[in-house]
Amino acid sequence: MNFAFSEEQEQLREAVRRFMEAKSPSSEVRRLMETTEGYDEAVWKQMAQELGLQSLHIPEAHGGQGFTFVELGIVLEEMGRVLLCAPYFSTVVLAADAIMNAGTDAQQGELLPGIASGETIAALAFTEPNGRWDASGITMEASGSGDSYQLSGTKMFVIDGHTANTIITVARLSGTSGEDGISFFAVDGDASGLTRTPLATMDQTRKQARLDFSDVAARPLGEPGAGWAALSKTLDQAAVGLSNEMVGGAQKVLEMAVDYAKVRVQFGRPIGSFQAIKHKCADMLLEVESAKSAAYYAAWAAAEDNEELPVVASLAKAYCSDAYFHAAAENIQIHGGIGFTWEHDAHLYFKRAKSSEILLGDATYHRELLAQRIGI
Amino acid sequence: MDFLDTPAEAAFRDEVRTWLADHLVGEFAELGGGGGPSDETAWELRVEWEKLLGRDRWVGLDWPEEYGGRNASFAEQIIFSEEYAKADAPTRVSFFGEGLFAPTLLAYGTEEQKRRFLPKIQAAEELWCQGYSEPNAGSDLSNVQTRALLDGDQWVVNGQKVWTTLAHRAQWCFAVVRTDPDAPAHKGLSYVLVPMHQTGVSVRPLKQMTGTAEFNEVFFDDARTDKANVVGEVNDGWKVAMATLGFERGTAFLAQQIAFQREVSDLIDVAHKNGATDEAAIRQELADAYVGVQIMKYNGLRMLTKLVKTGVLGPESSIGKLYWSSWHRRLGEIAMHVLGTDGLLVEGEPGGDYALNELERTFMVSRSETIYAGASEIQRNIIGERVLGLPREPRA
Helix, strand or coil: CECCCCHHHHHHHHHHHHHHHHHCCHHHHHHHHCCCCCCCHHHHHHHHHCCCCCCCCCCHHHCCCCCCHHHHHHHHHHHHHHCCCCCHHHHHHHHHHHHHHHCCHHHHHHHHHHHHHCCCCEEEECCCCCCCCCHHHCCCEEEEECCEEEEEEEEEEEECCCCCCEEEEEEEECCCCCCCCEEEEEEECCCCCEEEEECCCCCCCCCEEEEEEEEEEEEEECCCCECHHHHHHHHHHHHHHHHHHHHHHHHHHHHHHHHHHHHCEECCEEHHHCHHHHHHHHHHHHHHHHHHHHHHHHHHHHHHCCCCHHHHHHHHHHHHHHHHHHHHHHHHHHHHHHHHCCCCCHHHHHHHHHHHHHCCCCHHHHHHHHHHHCCC | CECCCCHHHHHHHHHHHHHHHHHCCHHHHHHCCCCCCCCCCCHHHHHHHHHHHHHCCCCCCCCCHHHCCCCCCHHHHHHHHHHHHHCCCCCCCCHHHHHHHHHHHHHHCCHHHHHHHHHHHHCCCCCEEEECCECCECCCHHHCCCEEEEECCEEEEEEEEECCCCHHHCCEEEEEEECCCCCCCCCCEEEEEEECCCCCEEEEEECCCCCCCCEEEEEEEEEEEECCCEECCCCEHHHHHHHHHHHHHCHHHHHHHHHHHHHHHHHHHHHHHHCHHHCHHHHHHHHHHHHHHHHHHHHHHHHHHHHHHHCCCHHHHHHHHHHHHHHHHHHHHHHHHHHHHHHHCCECCCCCCCECCHHHHHHHHHHHHCCCCCCHHHHHHHHHHHHCCCCCCCCC
């Protein structure tokens, strides 16, 4: 039994933290969140070339480094801590995992090296205007056979869908319903018939797009119609990844709140000496530490790819969503008026907490999923 | 990061499992787990069971071998607790002795004290109670007024303790008493061991909201104990008392946490049977209870890993105490939601004893858990000041 990161993993964290603090200060986050693309190409390249972040958990056979979800979780946590504006979660977590889960070895060999090297930005298009996160939400139909399919319909809330070179798209074979007929396709970002519209997002630090498909040519990934298991696993892995990212932000807002409570003086005392504030901070710490325990354990289960993964993925997503949002909200309250301003960073974390809570299904959704998964 | 058993741990798990399968039979098997450290159900039979555990050295697992222990690692202690809970073995009677006093004695006691007291704990021949709180020393524990004065080679103890769990079952009490009345609050206290069965000690039961009386008032009226029965230095008892509290808030509850998992699955069973699982709100609450107990386990494993590495638990143990007591109180509330109108009634006949069923008992008992071993508000102060470094509140 050992529930701690190894020395090498701690070194990775330190290196990533140094990089993120240098490349993604608040001023950069604010600059990039005002842009449509939402990321800095030079930093994206440095992430790949200097730190190898995009290739971390991709197998060595496909141009990656063959690390596990535990290392990936560390990187995501550090990115969440600084609100890094980059298509990392979409490319490396959602799309790359979808390719690894759904694609044949040959297809993986074709698609993964570009992601690993940082040349490809990829997105996973599965949500639709109905806003559902389960199989029944997928109504886009695919027609065709062999290597040649056409897709028509609309995908919504596609993270980084407007900047991706490759869109991994989930659709269903016509005449199927529920978990049957789910299929993965690879679509080029500039494919004819594909209209990509950037969306105005409540959380400006993570970009989303609407994708309208009109008879868009698509190559199947894996066996058409048999994709549900791969999608379900991808969503579990993504929930684990997002949980780890949320933990980084939650820790940061806790630090912001505690630091402020130590220096802000009212009634002649630092406000952190009042139990009303002290107890809020203590509760935040308890929740943030518990969120870490859940996220790290889930990352381990994802690394092991064991049978616990579906349960702990929903468990972590449910708990971390609530914990991050609560911490981000309390951070504003503890800061008082200044915490409500545009100038202060508190709102950036508050909005990221809320968007992360909603993405991939909120806490209520995951508690119900968990209930089903443990046989309640 | 690794949560799988090593071959040695797997062998230990097997040994525990086999022993439990061989010995947890007959009337012992019928007892079942459940309840908490203060549960008094079938007491005599559970003492017999404890003697059996002690005989085969399952009591004091982590003690050094020279004191009859197995020198077990934290991982092995967890394995024992897991298998014990899985087997639905009886709730232990030695929480205060084995769980709190023994680790304190191992840390601060003399060689003579260890050899005198540990074997009796293992044999379940001497049970212990904790003499901390007093009518005017609750959260403000350093305000204890009970005094001990030396009379030749004996201490003479006078004063009153309260909320003393299972004092009426105990042979001994480890008590925080004032030995230097002129010293400031935290100074001048000593950690004194007092035999309970003497004319100078009287125990009066306190009937609780559960209808039962595991708590007591303990009156010391010229109670006597040998001069040697002080753990740590005289007038330096605060440090020792805090160490005990550290165990109470930290490692001692590992076993309890694992038993909590069983409570969750039992509650889910009840909800299935009475149809509560058809309600979306109840499903949310049950899932939340499950999330909470799993995270409690993960938190515990992280804490233990740190403990193994650094050797100290520190004020972080307050996070664990705050977490489990809040979670368990919430579980009790969820249990009442699951019970619905069944929660309007208790067991037994009208006019007879007030007898709660298991879920109602959790609902009620858990109200005490956010108070004892340091109220939640005190834990939040400790976390705020000693973990997060927030300024202390000015004191009058």
